[in-house]
Amino acid sequence: MIYWNSVGDFLAMGGYGFYVWGSFGVTALVMTIEPILVARQRKNTIARLKRQLRADARAENRSPAA
Amino acid sequence: MKDRFNLYRFASPATFYPLAGKMIPWFAAAAVVFGAAGLWLGMLVAPTDFQQGEGYRIIFIHVPASWMSMFIYLVMAFWAAIGLAFNTRLSGMMTQALAPTGALMAFLSLWTGALWGKPMWGTWWVWDARLTSELILLFLYIGYLALTAAIDDVRRADKAGALLLLVGVVNIPIIYFSVQWWNTLHQGSSVNLAKSSMAVTMLWGMLLMALCFWMYSIAIALARVRTIMLERERHADWARAELAGKQA
Numbered sequence: 001m002i003y004w005n006s007v008g009d010f011l012a013m014g015g016y017g018f019y020v021w022g023s024f025g026v027t028a029l030v031m032t033i034e035p036i037l038v039a040r041q042r043k044n045t046i047a048r049l050k051r052q053l054r055a056d057a058r059a060e061n062r063s064p065a066a
Numbered sequence: 067m068k069d070r071f072n073l074y075r076f077a078s079p080a081t082f083y084p085l086a087g088k089m090i091p092w093f094a095a096a097a098v099v100f101g102a103a104g105l106w107l108g109m110l111v112a113p114t115d116f117q118q119g120e121g122y123r124i125i126f127i128h129v130p131a132s133w134m135s136m137f138i139y140l141v142m143a144f145w146a147a148i149g150l151a152f153n154t155r156l157s158g159m160m161t162q163a164l165a166p167t168g169a170l171m172a173f174l175s176l177w178t179g180a181l182w183g184k185p186m187w188g189t190w191w192v193w194d195a196r197l198t199s200e201l202i203l204l205f206l207y208i209g210y211l212a213l214t215a216a217i218d219d220v221r222r223a224d225k226a227g228a229l230l231l232l233v234g235v236v237n238i239p240i241i242y243f244s245v246q247w248w249n250t251l252h253q254g255s256s257v258n259l260a261k262s263s264m265a266v267t268m269l270w271g272m273l274l275m276a277l278c279f280w281m282y283s284i285a286i287a288l289a290r291v292r293t294i295m296l297e298r299e300r301h302a303d304w305a306r307a308e309l310a311g312k313q314a
Contacts, residue, residue, distance in 0.1 A: 014120035023124045023178040042293040
Protein backbone atom coordinates (compact mmCIF):
# COMPACT_ATOMS: atom_id res chain seq x y z
CA MET A 1 0.00 0.00 0.00
CA ILE A 2 2.85 2.34 0.81
CA TYR A 3 4.57 3.55 -2.31
CA TRP A 4 8.11 3.93 -0.90
CA ASN A 5 10.67 1.15 -0.52
CA SER A 6 12.68 2.79 2.25
CA VAL A 7 12.81 5.85 4.48
CA GLY A 8 15.82 7.02 2.45
CA ASP A 9 13.74 6.90 -0.74
CA PHE A 10 10.99 8.86 0.95
CA LEU A 11 13.36 11.55 2.16
CA ALA A 12 15.14 11.83 -1.18
CA MET A 13 11.85 12.33 -3.07
CA GLY A 14 13.45 11.11 -6.28
CA GLY A 15 16.00 13.93 -6.20
CA TYR A 16 13.39 16.61 -5.48
CA GLY A 17 13.89 16.42 -1.70
CA PHE A 18 15.06 20.02 -1.32
CA TYR A 19 12.05 21.42 -3.17
CA VAL A 20 9.43 19.12 -1.65
CA TRP A 21 10.67 19.39 1.95
CA GLY A 22 11.37 23.09 1.51
CA SER A 23 7.69 23.52 0.64
CA PHE A 24 6.29 21.28 3.37
CA GLY A 25 8.75 22.55 5.97
CA VAL A 26 7.91 26.22 5.55
CA THR A 27 4.17 25.41 5.47
CA ALA A 28 4.48 23.43 8.72
CA LEU A 29 6.47 26.30 10.24
CA VAL A 30 3.84 28.88 9.27
CA MET A 31 1.01 26.70 10.59
CA THR A 32 2.86 26.25 13.89
CA ILE A 33 3.91 29.86 14.43
CA GLU A 34 0.62 31.50 13.47
CA PRO A 35 -1.43 29.78 16.23
CA ILE A 36 1.32 30.59 18.76
CA LEU A 37 1.26 34.26 17.78
CA VAL A 38 -2.54 34.38 17.92
CA ALA A 39 -2.55 32.75 21.39
CA ARG A 40 0.13 35.14 22.67
CA GLN A 41 -1.68 38.17 21.31
CA ARG A 42 -4.87 36.98 23.01
CA LYS A 43 -3.09 36.60 26.35
CA ASN A 44 -1.49 40.06 26.09
CA THR A 45 -4.74 41.73 25.02
CA ILE A 46 -6.71 40.17 27.88
CA ALA A 47 -4.05 41.23 30.41
CA ARG A 48 -4.07 44.81 29.07
CA LEU A 49 -7.87 45.04 29.04
CA LYS A 50 -8.05 43.74 32.62
CA ARG A 51 -5.54 46.38 33.74
CA GLN A 52 -7.64 49.06 32.04
CA LEU A 53 -10.79 47.73 33.65
CA ARG A 54 -9.19 47.85 37.13
CA ALA A 55 -7.82 51.36 36.50
CA ASP A 56 -11.27 52.53 35.41
CA ALA A 57 -12.84 51.01 38.53
CA ARG A 58 -10.29 52.78 40.80
CA ALA A 59 -10.91 56.12 39.06
CA GLU A 60 -14.65 55.71 39.57
CA ASN A 61 -14.19 54.95 43.29
CA ARG A 62 -12.06 58.05 43.82
CA SER A 63 -14.56 60.43 42.25
CA PRO A 64 -18.08 59.16 42.95
CA ALA A 65 -19.53 62.30 41.35
CA ALA A 66 -18.36 61.24 37.89
CA MET B 67 -39.09 37.44 10.01
CA LYS B 68 -37.91 34.69 12.28
CA ASP B 69 -34.90 33.99 10.03
CA ARG B 70 -33.82 37.58 10.04
CA PHE B 71 -34.07 37.72 13.79
CA ASN B 72 -31.79 34.68 14.10
CA LEU B 73 -29.29 36.11 11.65
CA TYR B 74 -28.99 39.30 13.63
CA ARG B 75 -28.69 37.36 16.84
CA PHE B 76 -25.63 35.47 15.60
CA ALA B 77 -24.15 38.66 14.16
CA SER B 78 -24.14 40.14 17.65
CA PRO B 79 -20.73 39.78 19.34
CA ALA B 80 -22.32 38.75 22.67
CA THR B 81 -23.74 35.63 21.00
CA PHE B 82 -20.94 35.02 18.51
CA TYR B 83 -18.09 35.20 21.03
CA PRO B 84 -18.98 32.13 23.15
CA LEU B 85 -20.19 30.21 20.08
CA ALA B 86 -16.85 30.78 18.32
CA GLY B 87 -15.02 29.68 21.46
CA LYS B 88 -16.90 26.37 21.46
CA MET B 89 -16.31 25.78 17.75
CA ILE B 90 -12.53 26.38 17.62
CA PRO B 91 -11.43 23.00 19.09
CA TRP B 92 -13.67 21.14 16.63
CA PHE B 93 -12.30 22.94 13.58
CA ALA B 94 -8.73 22.51 14.87
CA ALA B 95 -9.29 18.78 15.42
CA ALA B 96 -10.84 18.45 11.95
CA ALA B 97 -7.78 20.20 10.47
CA VAL B 98 -5.46 17.68 12.17
CA VAL B 99 -7.55 14.68 11.04
CA PHE B 100 -7.91 15.85 7.43
CA GLY B 101 -4.24 16.86 7.35
CA ALA B 102 -3.05 13.47 8.62
CA ALA B 103 -5.26 11.62 6.13
CA GLY B 104 -4.23 13.91 3.27
CA LEU B 105 -0.52 13.58 4.03
CA TRP B 106 -0.86 9.82 4.35
CA LEU B 107 -2.50 9.53 0.94
CA GLY B 108 -0.47 12.20 -0.81
CA MET B 109 2.98 11.53 0.59
CA LEU B 110 2.94 7.79 1.30
CA VAL B 111 0.34 6.09 -0.90
CA ALA B 112 -0.01 8.14 -4.10
CA PRO B 113 2.17 6.96 -7.00
CA THR B 114 4.70 9.14 -8.76
CA ASP B 115 3.81 11.48 -11.60
CA PHE B 116 5.05 10.24 -14.97
CA GLN B 117 6.12 13.74 -16.08
CA GLN B 118 7.26 15.47 -12.91
CA GLY B 119 8.55 12.59 -10.80
CA GLU B 120 8.23 13.09 -7.03
CA GLY B 121 8.45 16.86 -7.40
CA TYR B 122 4.74 16.98 -8.17
CA ARG B 123 3.97 16.26 -4.48
CA ILE B 124 4.29 19.98 -3.79
CA ILE B 125 0.79 20.14 -5.31
CA PHE B 126 -0.64 18.83 -2.00
CA ILE B 127 0.06 22.16 -0.33
CA HIS B 128 0.46 24.49 -3.30
CA VAL B 129 -3.10 24.06 -4.58
CA PRO B 130 -4.86 24.17 -1.16
CA ALA B 131 -2.85 27.28 -0.15
CA SER B 132 -3.66 28.99 -3.47
CA TRP B 133 -7.36 28.15 -3.19
CA MET B 134 -7.49 29.46 0.38
CA SER B 135 -5.63 32.65 -0.54
CA MET B 136 -8.33 33.43 -3.12
CA PHE B 137 -11.29 32.19 -1.10
CA ILE B 138 -10.35 34.08 2.08
CA TYR B 139 -10.15 37.25 0.00
CA LEU B 140 -13.65 36.62 -1.38
CA VAL B 141 -14.99 36.09 2.15
CA MET B 142 -13.32 39.34 3.26
CA ALA B 143 -14.83 41.19 0.27
CA PHE B 144 -18.24 39.75 1.20
CA TRP B 145 -17.92 41.05 4.78
CA ALA B 146 -16.64 44.38 3.45
CA ALA B 147 -19.76 44.76 1.29
CA ILE B 148 -22.03 43.83 4.23
CA GLY B 149 -20.17 46.31 6.41
CA LEU B 150 -20.48 49.19 3.95
CA ALA B 151 -24.14 48.43 3.20
CA PHE B 152 -25.48 47.74 6.70
CA ASN B 153 -22.82 49.30 8.93
CA THR B 154 -22.48 46.10 10.94
CA ARG B 155 -19.81 45.98 13.64
CA LEU B 156 -18.97 42.33 13.05
CA SER B 157 -17.85 42.91 9.42
CA GLY B 158 -14.72 44.87 10.23
CA MET B 159 -13.76 42.40 12.93
CA MET B 160 -14.12 39.49 10.50
CA THR B 161 -11.99 41.10 7.80
CA GLN B 162 -9.32 42.01 10.37
CA ALA B 163 -9.26 38.43 11.64
CA LEU B 164 -9.05 36.88 8.17
CA ALA B 165 -6.45 39.16 6.57
CA PRO B 166 -3.26 37.80 8.22
CA THR B 167 -4.21 34.20 7.40
CA GLY B 168 -5.07 35.19 3.83
CA ALA B 169 -1.70 36.89 3.49
CA LEU B 170 0.08 33.79 4.81
CA MET B 171 -1.82 31.58 2.35
CA ALA B 172 -0.82 33.86 -0.54
CA PHE B 173 2.78 33.74 0.71
CA LEU B 174 2.69 29.92 0.92
CA SER B 175 1.22 29.75 -2.57
CA LEU B 176 4.09 31.84 -3.94
CA TRP B 177 6.74 30.08 -1.85
CA THR B 178 5.71 26.54 -2.81
CA GLY B 179 5.19 27.74 -6.39
CA ALA B 180 8.76 29.02 -6.54
CA LEU B 181 10.09 25.73 -5.13
CA TRP B 182 8.03 23.88 -7.71
CA GLY B 183 8.94 26.17 -10.58
CA LYS B 184 12.69 25.89 -10.10
CA PRO B 185 13.02 22.16 -10.86
CA MET B 186 10.19 22.05 -13.44
CA TRP B 187 10.60 25.33 -15.34
CA GLY B 188 14.19 26.09 -14.44
CA THR B 189 13.30 29.34 -12.71
CA TRP B 190 12.02 30.44 -9.26
CA TRP B 191 9.94 33.20 -10.72
CA VAL B 192 8.56 34.58 -13.99
CA TRP B 193 6.44 37.65 -14.50
CA ASP B 194 3.59 35.76 -16.07
CA ALA B 195 -0.11 36.42 -15.53
CA ARG B 196 -0.81 33.75 -12.89
CA LEU B 197 2.24 34.47 -10.75
CA THR B 198 2.01 38.23 -11.00
CA SER B 199 -1.70 38.37 -10.11
CA GLU B 200 -1.08 36.11 -7.08
CA LEU B 201 1.72 38.46 -5.99
CA ILE B 202 -0.72 41.36 -6.31
CA LEU B 203 -3.10 39.41 -4.05
CA LEU B 204 -0.38 39.21 -1.40
CA PHE B 205 0.15 42.98 -1.74
CA LEU B 206 -3.61 43.55 -1.39
CA TYR B 207 -3.60 41.66 1.92
CA ILE B 208 -0.56 43.56 3.16
CA GLY B 209 -2.03 46.84 1.90
CA TYR B 210 -5.30 46.17 3.72
CA LEU B 211 -3.47 45.44 6.99
CA ALA B 212 -1.21 48.50 6.64
CA LEU B 213 -4.10 50.82 5.73
CA THR B 214 -6.35 49.75 8.60
CA ALA B 215 -3.43 49.87 11.05
CA ALA B 216 -2.60 53.44 9.98
CA ILE B 217 -6.07 54.86 10.77
CA ASP B 218 -6.73 55.37 14.48
CA ASP B 219 -10.50 55.56 14.35
CA VAL B 220 -11.71 51.95 14.11
CA ARG B 221 -14.89 52.62 12.16
CA ARG B 222 -13.09 54.81 9.62
CA ALA B 223 -10.33 52.19 9.31
CA ASP B 224 -12.99 49.55 8.64
CA LYS B 225 -14.61 51.70 5.95
CA ALA B 226 -11.34 52.49 4.18
CA GLY B 227 -10.26 48.85 4.39
CA ALA B 228 -13.62 47.67 3.03
CA LEU B 229 -13.25 49.99 0.03
CA LEU B 230 -9.77 48.66 -0.69
CA LEU B 231 -11.04 45.08 -0.44
CA LEU B 232 -13.93 45.73 -2.81
CA VAL B 233 -11.74 47.44 -5.41
CA GLY B 234 -9.16 44.65 -5.18
CA VAL B 235 -11.73 41.89 -5.71
CA VAL B 236 -11.34 42.24 -9.51
CA ASN B 237 -7.97 40.56 -9.04
CA ILE B 238 -9.56 37.24 -8.00
CA PRO B 239 -11.12 36.29 -11.38
CA ILE B 240 -7.90 37.49 -13.02
CA ILE B 241 -5.90 34.98 -10.94
CA TYR B 242 -8.42 32.22 -11.49
CA PHE B 243 -8.81 32.58 -15.26
CA SER B 244 -5.27 33.80 -16.02
CA VAL B 245 -4.18 30.37 -17.26
CA GLN B 246 -7.02 30.41 -19.78
CA TRP B 247 -6.89 34.06 -20.81
CA TRP B 248 -3.17 34.31 -21.37
CA ASN B 249 -0.48 32.05 -22.62
CA THR B 250 1.43 31.38 -19.41
CA LEU B 251 4.13 29.10 -18.10
CA HIS B 252 1.79 28.01 -15.31
CA GLN B 253 -0.07 24.79 -16.06
CA GLY B 254 -3.84 24.72 -16.38
CA SER B 255 -6.18 23.51 -13.68
CA SER B 256 -5.37 20.01 -12.40
CA VAL B 257 -8.86 19.40 -11.06
CA ASN B 258 -11.71 19.29 -13.51
CA LEU B 259 -15.26 18.33 -12.56
CA ALA B 260 -15.82 16.38 -15.78
CA LYS B 261 -12.52 14.60 -16.10
CA SER B 262 -9.57 15.04 -13.81
CA SER B 263 -6.06 14.59 -15.11
CA MET B 264 -4.95 13.17 -11.75
CA ALA B 265 -4.88 9.65 -10.33
CA VAL B 266 -7.61 8.91 -7.78
CA THR B 267 -5.29 8.75 -4.74
CA MET B 268 -3.65 12.03 -5.79
CA LEU B 269 -7.02 13.70 -6.16
CA TRP B 270 -8.24 12.47 -2.78
CA GLY B 271 -4.98 13.45 -1.14
CA MET B 272 -5.31 16.96 -2.51
CA LEU B 273 -8.98 17.32 -1.56
CA LEU B 274 -8.22 16.15 1.99
CA MET B 275 -5.37 18.66 2.22
CA ALA B 276 -7.72 21.37 0.93
CA LEU B 277 -10.20 20.45 3.68
CA CYS B 278 -7.35 20.60 6.21
CA PHE B 279 -6.44 24.13 5.04
CA TRP B 280 -10.11 25.14 5.25
CA MET B 281 -10.49 23.90 8.81
CA TYR B 282 -7.18 25.45 9.84
CA SER B 283 -8.17 28.83 8.38
CA ILE B 284 -11.59 28.78 10.06
CA ALA B 285 -10.11 27.82 13.44
CA ILE B 286 -7.37 30.45 13.37
CA ALA B 287 -9.72 33.20 12.12
CA LEU B 288 -12.26 32.40 14.85
CA ALA B 289 -9.51 32.52 17.47
CA ARG B 290 -8.32 35.88 16.16
CA VAL B 291 -11.79 37.38 15.88
CA ARG B 292 -12.54 36.57 19.53
CA THR B 293 -9.58 38.66 20.68
CA ILE B 294 -10.58 41.50 18.35
CA MET B 295 -14.16 41.34 19.69
CA LEU B 296 -13.04 41.52 23.29
CA GLU B 297 -10.84 44.51 22.51
CA ARG B 298 -13.43 46.45 20.50
CA GLU B 299 -16.38 45.63 22.75
CA ARG B 300 -14.51 46.11 26.03
CA HIS B 301 -17.09 48.59 27.31
CA ALA B 302 -20.02 46.25 26.64
CA ASP B 303 -21.44 44.30 29.58
CA TRP B 304 -20.70 40.87 28.13
CA ALA B 305 -17.02 41.78 27.51
CA ARG B 306 -16.63 43.16 31.06
CA ALA B 307 -18.16 40.00 32.47
CA GLU B 308 -15.87 37.88 30.29
CA LEU B 309 -12.77 39.81 31.41
CA ALA B 310 -13.82 39.73 35.06
CA GLY B 311 -14.10 35.94 34.87
CA LYS B 312 -10.59 35.50 33.44
CA GLN B 313 -7.63 34.92 35.72
CA ALA B 314 -5.12 37.78 35.74
